[in-house]
Amino acid sequence: xxxxxxxxxxxxxxxxxxxxxxxxxxxxxxxxxxxxxxxxxxxxxxxxxxxxxxxxxxxxxxxxxxxxxxxxxxxxxxxxxxxxxxxxxxxxxxxxxxxxxxxxxxxxxxxxxxxxxxxxxxxxxxxxxxxxxxxxxxxxxxxxxxxxxxxxxxxxxxxxxxxxxxxxxxxxxxxxxxxxxxxxxxxxxxxxxxxxxxxxxxxxxxxxxxxxxxxxxxxxxxxxxxxxxxxxxxxxxxxxxxxxxxxxxxxxxxxxxxxxxxxxxxxxxxxxxxxxxxxxxxxxxxxxxxxxxxxxxxxxxxxxxxxxxxxxxxxxxxxxxxxxxxxxxxxxxxxxxxxxxxxxxxxxxxxxxxxxxxxxxxxxxxxxxxxxxxxxxxxxxxxxxxxxxxxxxxxxxxxxxxxxxxxxxxxxxxxxxxxxxxxxxxxxxxxxxxxxxxxxxxxxxxxxxxxxxxxxxxxxxxxxxxxxxxxxxxxxxxxxxxxxxxxxxxxxxxxxxxxxxxxxxxxxxxxxxx
Amino acid sequence: xxxxxxxxxxxxxxxxxxxxxxxxxxxxxxxxxxxxxxxxxxxxxxxxxxxxxxxxxxxxxxxxxxxxxxxxxxxxxxxxxxxxxxxxxxxxxxxxxxxxxxxxxxxxxxxxxxxxxxxxxxxxxxxxxx
Numbered sequence: 284x285x286x287x288x289x290x291x292x293x294x295x296x297x298x299x300x301x302x303x304x305x306x307x308x309x310x311x312x313x314x315x316x317x318x319x320x321x322x323x324x325x326x327x328x329x330x331x332x333x334x335x336x337x338x339x340x341x342x343x344x345x346x347x348x349x350x351x352x353x354x355x356x357x358x359x360x361x362x363x364x365x366x367x368x369x370x371x372x373x374x375x376x377x378x379x380x381x382x383x384x385x386x387x388x389x390x391x392x393x394x395x396x397x398x399x400x401x402x403x404x405x406x407x408x409x410x411x412x413x414x415x416x417x418x419x420x421x422x423x424x425x426x427x428x429x430x431x432x433x434x435x436x437x438x439x440x441x442x443x444x445x446x447x448x449x450x451x452x453x454x455x456x457x458x459x460x461x462x463x464x465x466x467x468x469x470x471x472x473x474x475x476x477x478x479x480x481x482x483x484x485x486x487x488x489x490x491x492x493x494x495x496x497x498x499x500x501x502x503x504x505x506x507x508x509x510x511x512x513x514x515x516x517x518x519x520x521x522x523x524x525x526x527x528x529x530x531x532x533x534x535x536x537x538x539x540x541x542x543x544x545x546x547x548x549x550x551x552x553x554x555x556x557x558x559x560x561x562x563x564x565x566x567x568x569x570x571x572x573x574x575x576x577x578x579x580x581x582x583x584x585x586x587x588x589x590x591x592x593x594x595x596x597x598x599x600x601x602x603x604x605x606x607x608x609x610x611x612x613x614x615x616x617x618x619x620x621x622x623x624x625x626x627x628x629x630x631x632x633x634x635x636x637x638x639x640x641x642x643x644x645x646x647x648x649x650x651x652x653x654x655x656x657x658x659x660x661x662x663x664x665x666x667x668x669x670x671x672x673x674x675x676x677x678x679x680x681x682x683x684x685x686x687x688x689x690x691x692x693x694x695x696x697x698x699x700x701x702x703x704x705x706x707x708x709x710x711x712x713x714x715x716x717x718x719x720x721x722x723x724x725x726x727x728x729x730x731x732x733x734x735x736x737x738x739x740x741x742x743x744x745x746x747x748x749x750x751x752x753x754x755x756x757x758x759x760x761x762x763x764x765x766x767x768x769x770x771x772x773x774x775x776x777x778x779x780x781x782x783x784x785x786x787x788x789x790x791x792x793x794x795x796x797x
Numbered sequence: 798x799x800x801x802x803x804x805x806x807x808x809x810x811x812x813x814x815x816x817x818x819x820x821x822x823x824x825x826x827x828x829x830x831x832x833x834x835x836x837x838x839x840x841x842x843x844x845x846x847x848x849x850x851x852x853x854x855x856x857x858x859x860x861x862x863x864x865x866x867x868x869x870x871x872x873x874x875x876x877x878x879x880x881x882x883x884x885x886x887x888x889x890x891x892x893x894x895x896x897x898x899x900x901x902x903x904x905x906x907x908x909x910x911x912x913x914x915x916x917x918x919x920x921x922x923x924x925x926x927x
Contacts, residue, residue, distance in 0.1 A: 550859070553890050571881075578912035582814035585915050589817055598817065605810050693854040 285403060286310045286329035290320035290346055291362065292338040300333065300387070304396075317341020321349050328354070331399050333383070335362045336370045344370050347377050356406055358399040362387065444520075444540035450494065450533045452478045464520060464542050466513035482538065483508050486522060493526045494533050502526070502538075510540065519543040572616065579609035619749045622678070622757065629761045633786045634673040636715055637662045640705050643680045647688060651703065656691045658684075661706035666715060670784040675757045676717070679765075680705065682750045683719040683777045690723030690775060714780045722774035731769055800926045803827045803844035805835035805861065806879070807853045811911070815848060815879070818915045822923060832856025836864060839871060846925055849905075851880040851887060859890045866902045875906040875925050879918075884908040 287309040291297050294315075301311045312327050314320035318341050320334065332350060336343035347359050358380040363371050371382060380402065381395045438445045444461035448454045457472045465472075465481060472481070479487050489502055502524035510518045524538040587602030589595075644658050651658050684703060691701035704720045726734070735755045758765045763781035802824045804815045816826035827842050829835040831853045839847065847865070851858035858880065866872045878887060891902050907921045 550890060553886070574912070579810040581912070582810055586813055586817045589821055601813050601817075605813055608810065695854070695856065 285331055285400065286327055288312045288314065288320060288323055288329040288332045290314045290317065290334040292316055292335060317346035320346050324350055324353065330358060330403050332357055332359045333362060334359060336367045337364060344374050347374055347379055351378055358402060360395050360399065447535060447537045448478050449535045454478060464510060464518055464540055483510055490536055494536065519547055576609045576612050580606055583609065619753050622753045623749055627760050629672045630674060631670050631672045633668055633670055633788055635668050636666050636671065636676060637707055639673055639676045640680060640707060643677060643684055644705065646681065647684050651688050654688065654692050656688055656701040656703055659702060659704040661704060663708045665709050666707055668786040670786050671781060672761050675761050679754045679757055679779060680717065682754045686750060687719050687721035690721045694724040696772065713782055715783050717779040718776055720774065720776040725771040725773050725775055726769040727771050731767055799823060799825050800845040801825045801827055801842055802846045802848060802922065803829065803838055803842065804848045805829045805832065806850040807831055818918050819922065822919050824926065832858065832861035835861050844874065846922060847874055847876045848879050849876055851878065851882045863891065863902060877907045877909060877921055878905045879909045879911060879913060881911045
């Protein structure tokens, strides 16, 4: 039962009502006028107020106004008398809850009170319900936000590219991983680019067919793709994707791309480091090279023995060739080592440099042909007979051409027309310029820096690491210069400039010298 | 019908040697000089055993091994590695390659480090081919 306040200037009514209502169980307060009523209201906070309209001082309508200001939910029942119509209407506008006409009948009073109680209960329930509801919504919102934050962090921090598009293919999610792989900044992509333009064409085709009809595309298996980034570079990547479906319709798509550059780089590093460890970096490398030769000899003798046992001429030849070849490798190695370690005095004589070039080409022709490499020459006809060291030229060019051929063999690029070109040209100051160019694997800056300074080979088991060192030494000893230009994947050019003199036989006065 | 053994190796001395051992033990030798030719010959000839080198130009043994094991029609052909690269290093390279893939690649049937004695090679081949 609620607290109740009766405001009426007539003592009689106050007494009758308060006694009656107290016996009904209400906690009743009385006030003789508006002002007193407001005071008691502030103190007791009754939930139901019965107030007369016509009172001296503050009237019921004014009291209603004040009460509502203090507690808009208070149930105020106006006691109306004859002629109070206008006030009654005003009270209605001010949100009075009910009206009782004088003289107050018991039944009318109890109905009005009951209704007031019901309204109070309803309001309380609604409040509680709303509070609960608001609470639940708040918690749900927090949960959603937490999950969304988590997902957002997942996507942003993922190293892989995460790209999501709507049903038209317009991109709506594009994370930092994607920026790194594709090269386009977010601002250029989100809602501005379609997957048609960004994704590799093969993937676009699959997505498009999947977007049209459910189950048409199986994009979920990881596939290697080549992505063309913003700067035109090609990025090897692995791709997996999915079409997103709502109840019946396509709502979008998502694609994941993994950057394979790192893996490929690691793979290459691994092979490179094994090669380096296995070969020509040190004396151990040289010993390894010699061991290989010995194995070749052992293998050759094994084959030869088997063949002799069966009198198989073809096999005898094979076995013997193996032995011969390896004996040749030993002699090459020894010559290189000697050349590397001994000081060599230049031995110039009258000779034809262009002919030397042709000799070298002839020696390398079969190896080149076996590997589909074309040897080209571009020889300056102005170079005739000159006084220069032919052995030095021969050894240097042989080494460079052999390397050039190897550079093509080791080039993994498919469908290339491999070429090795040797050119000669006369230059000012009595110099002949020899160039050996290939379009093979090329060298990076680091390799270029090391090739002339230490035993170093990129050729696995076949490289001694000595070739270029010896070449550089030979050139230096005849006061020439050697330089290199190279671009990884495109090719390499070695340039040798050698000083020469007029052929002795052409110099007058020297013919009778010896 | 004799069993076929494919040797993928760029060093001619080794292929001659391996072919002789293979023939001496009653099998048919096939050769390929790099991974590219190797994969072609595998599909053409369907060998019963592959002897694979690692350091080769134009598609190394690492890549070819991975390709073989990822192809459902080829992955069951037994592979023997014959290389100067140590077994540990080779296995590490395979792990690196499959880090993002769905399946790990099985280890090769056998791993021989060069140089190999004719007897040892013959023993492994006979054990695998029966």
